[in-house]
Amino acid sequence: MSDITLDQANTILSAAFDKGRELGLKPLSIAVLDAGGHLVAFARQDGASTLRPQIACGKAGGALALGVSSRKIADMAAERPSFIASLGPISPHGVIPAAGGIIVVDGYGEPIGAVGITGDLSDNDEACALAGIVAAGLTAQG
Amino acid sequence: MSDITLDQANTILSAAFDKGRELGLKPLSIAVLDAGGHLVAFARQDGASTLRPQIACGKAGGALALGVSSRKIADMAAERPSFIASLGPISPHGVIPAAGGIIVVDGYGEPIGAVGITGDLSDNDEACALAGIVAAGLTAQG
Amino acid sequence: MSDITLDQANTILSAAFDKGRELGLKPLSIAVLDAGGHLVAFARQDGASTLRPQIACGKAGGALALGVSSRKIADMAAERPSFIASLGPISPHGVIPAAGGIIVVDGYGEPIGAVGITGDLSDNDEACALAGIVAAGLTAQG
Amino acid sequence: MSDITLDQANTILSAAFDKGRELGLKPLSIAVLDAGGHLVAFARQDGASTLRPQIACGKAGGALALGVSSRKIADMAAERPSFIASLGPISPHGVIPAAGGIIVVDGYGEPIGAVGITGDLSDNDEACALAGIVAAGLTAQG
Numbered sequence: 001m002s003d004i005t006l007d008q009a010n011t012i013l014s015a016a017f018d019k020g021r022e023l024g025l026k027p028l029s030i031a032v033l034d035a036g037g038h039l040v041a042f043a044r045q046d047g048a049s050t051l052r053p054q055i056a057c058g059k060a061g062g063a064l065a066l067g068v069s070s071r072k073i074a075d076m077a078a079e080r081p082s083f084i085a086s087l088g089p090i091s092p093h094g095v096i097p098a099a100g101g102i103i104v105v106d107g108y109g110e111p112i113g114a115v116g117i118t119g120d121l122s123d124n125d126e127a128c129a130l131a132g133i134v135a136a137g138l139t140a141q142g
Numbered sequence: 143m144s145d146i147t148l149d150q151a152n153t154i155l156s157a158a159f160d161k162g163r164e165l166g167l168k169p170l171s172i173a174v175l176d177a178g179g180h181l182v183a184f185a186r187q188d189g190a191s192t193l194r195p196q197i198a199c200g201k202a203g204g205a206l207a208l209g210v211s212s213r214k215i216a217d218m219a220a221e222r223p224s225f226i227a228s229l230g231p232i233s234p235h236g237v238i239p240a241a242g243g244i245i246v247v248d249g250y251g252e253p254i255g256a257v258g259i260t261g262d263l264s265d266n267d268e269a270c271a272l273a274g275i276v277a278a279g280l281t282a283q284g
Numbered sequence: 285m286s287d288i289t290l291d292q293a294n295t296i297l298s299a300a301f302d303k304g305r306e307l308g309l310k311p312l313s314i315a316v317l318d319a320g321g322h323l324v325a326f327a328r329q330d331g332a333s334t335l336r337p338q339i340a341c342g343k344a345g346g347a348l349a350l351g352v353s354s355r356k357i358a359d360m361a362a363e364r365p366s367f368i369a370s371l372g373p374i375s376p377h378g379v380i381p382a383a384g385g386i387i388v389v390d391g392y393g394e395p396i397g398a399v400g401i402t403g404d405l406s407d408n409d410e411a412c413a414l415a416g417i418v419a420a421g422l423t424a425q426g
Numbered sequence: 427m428s429d430i431t432l433d434q435a436n437t438i439l440s441a442a443f444d445k446g447r448e449l450g451l452k453p454l455s456i457a458v459l460d461a462g463g464h465l466v467a468f469a470r471q472d473g474a475s476t477l478r479p480q481i482a483c484g485k486a487g488g489a490l491a492l493g494v495s496s497r498k499i500a501d502m503a504a505e506r507p508s509f510i511a512s513l514g515p516i517s518p519h520g521v522i523p524a525a526g527g528i529i530v531v532d533g534y535g536e537p538i539g540a541v542g543i544t545g546d547l548s549d550n551d552e553a554c555a556l557a558g559i560v561a562a563g564l565t566a567q568g
Binding site for chain 3: 190192193219220223226230231235236237239240
């Protein structure tokens with residue numbers, strides 16, 4: 001299986017925004033990256049602030065950079081703040097230590113891309129990312 | 143009139159991709175930025191190479207940065223290459239001197255955003271950007 | 285087919301260095317990147333100057349960024365110097381317009397990585413890259 | 427004595443990977459830099475995540491940048507987090523405060539290069555770096 005497709009990415013965006021509306025969340029910004037960390041699709045809802053594209057990409061790209069979800073990176077940052085902080089300047093999208101960035105894997109557990117969402121509480125951002133991944137018939141990294 | 147909306151941006155993406163398919167173009171990547179140069183929506187068709195997100199943003203963002211289309215910036219670069227080259231490193235999205243980046247204006251001629259497209263010949267990229275802007279009922283900067 | 289493996293990358297390095305010795309070339313530096321532009325393997329022969337790692341990565345990474353060989357990028361730079369120059373600051377590895385950077389493709393023509401070599405004349409660098417790709421049983425982008 | 431050679435660097439890589447296999451570690455990424463902080467050799471095992479090249483270089487390069495191991499830099503970061511954080515953006519490879527980056531010295535205690543490893547727990551990364559240095563008949567900075 002290869003990189004996530006644009007069709008799959010669009011399904012993720014659509015379903016994640018639906019989930020956000022269902023939960024009554026603030027305006028969301030959603031990035032879908034391929035396995036190499038390159039942007040496939042992005043959308044920012046009206047009213048979201050200006051850095052949201054970079055935060056969404058930094059959650060997804062940071063996850064791919066380290067091979068774990070951005071929630072796990074937040075845990076790592078709590079234990080080793082200086083280590084995680086040191087990675088931002090050397091990572092193309094930065095490394096954002098907050099839930100909402102999830103790696104998407106193929107049947108062998110290999111990354112085919114990642115989703116990053118920002119705008120509401122991190123837990124809510126992550127719930128929307130998972131809803132999007134499921135709606136596209138894809139699998140979040142366990 | 144304020145910034146371009148996500149709905150308008152999605153219409154631009156959809157219509158520009160339609161135009162690309164109609165013309166039989168290579169895979170396109172399309173960025174829509176708000177008036178401040180911040181990403182509203184982006185999509186990269188399957189098979190496009192990895193730098194396309196940055197090139198699309200750099201055409202649109204460079205246009206907003208200088209207040210003219212990226213086609214005009216290409217003309218400027220032909221006359222004053224060192225000047226245009228000096229702007230890339232100080233511009234958030236860079237400044238790409240090639241057609242395909244168009245400013246979208248309101249009824250008073252004020253920018254409300256910009257569209258940047260890359261993937262085929264620059265003239266074709268620009269034709270798709272214009273088709274998208276028209277489809278959204280918006281106006282390209284004259 | 286997925287990304288190039290470390291074993292394949294090591295075979296490319298070994299065979300490309302052999303080719304360099306056979307041709308009596310200056311010290312070479314060789315980078316092998318995966319399809320996303322991330323370094324898999326690199327080696328710099330004794331006596332090579334300090335920027336060679338970045339040049340090797342910039343030939344391979346620039347090729348992946350635009351989807352064509354760095355020889356083709358050199359041709360593009362001859363016709364449109366300002367356009368190619370504008371891409372360096374927005375590309376993770378830069379974009380080096382000189383032969384020696386070659387995309388490696390799978391059976392469907394999809395990129396699985398790239399090789400970049402620097403140190404001697406660009407034509408010689410490229411000959412070594414091709415020799416390495418062939419030795420690994422892989423295919424250079426046509 | 428001068429810079430570490432490519433032959434020595436390759437011995438370090440080979441022995442460090444052997445040690446990782448012996449200990450049953452996760453996929454490792456290993457960088458060997460010369461005394462000036464310029465990459466001599468690098469390899470990333472299959473399955474390692476995308477930022478590993480930068481982290482390996484940042485451990486080794488940070489060690490050379492400050493003249494102490496990256497383990498010592500982690501200790502410094504615990505005491506003076508803002509100081510260490512401030513160095514990342516001004517250092518070519520960043521400065522990674524985590525064990526696994528070791529300076530290699532000559533008979534006079536002068537640096538001839540450095541090794542940086544990432545992929546498993548920092549202590550394990552460091553054990554592999556030391557094994558590689560010993561296997562090459564070289565000396566780690568005390």
